[in-house]
Amino acid sequence: MSKVRLEYPEKKVKMLAQLEELVSRYNVIALAKLNKVRASQLMSLRKKLAGQARLLVAKNTLAKKALQKLKNSEPFLKLLQGQNLLIFTKLDPFKLNLILEKNKVFLPARAGDIATDPIVVPAGNTGLPPGPVLSEFKECGVPTRIDAGSIWVAKDTVVRQKGEVISPKLASLLAKLGIKPIRAGISLYAAYVDGIVLMEEDLKINLEEYAKQIGGLHAQALALAVEVGYPSKESLPLLIARAVQQSLAVAVSAGYPADEAVTARLVAEAYLKASVLTEELRKRGYS
16 A cells, blocks of 8 residues: 555656646647547547647646646636546647547447437438338438338438437437447647637637638729729739720720721721621511
């Protein structure tokens, strides 16, 4: 017993020293829950982030002791509850969150699980023969038909919305269909960045929505630059094209004999004559 008591404080001292060293080296400290995280996922993530981040699981008492020296640390320390994964990095926390999201996997549902996303049973052939399983489809609200000795799902059916509990019968049916609906992995729920605490909702970025917004703002900025005649790499080709059109219109209007103006006038006159001829032929009954 005495040997165990001597070793345990030494481990605590080493862990605290390691935590304090990481706190001094990295300006971003993120927190993640370890719910439904497999050891293989954690190992894979450690390899992926090698050289960019350090992942450490530590007791909250030790983590708080190491983190309390940070500026404005109190709001962050209050978040340390339950089992946490501490991620020390110099990566932008938004980029880190995107990396973690991309490394999530889908697992089979179990009774009592909470749907991480809407769960859809797709239309089509299930490959299951008719039998008692038909009652499971009915109880789960999935419309079916029998065709060529197999059960077919009549239409795409949402059986659970995000945040809803999965029943034992639904979990059983999803397993029979080979559907793995539970998205699992490491999710950040907070990050400390140079004295600022960012929560889970702050760290989420909808890349498609941001791309649309940036594209719209770019189009507006380009239109404004062309309107006011501001020369930039993007606006110059449009400004030159507009200047050419305007100068050509002035040359044609003034009768200036430039090659482009002569061509434009000849085309305009030919078009006018063709229009007059077409109208005259129409009046005479030709179409």
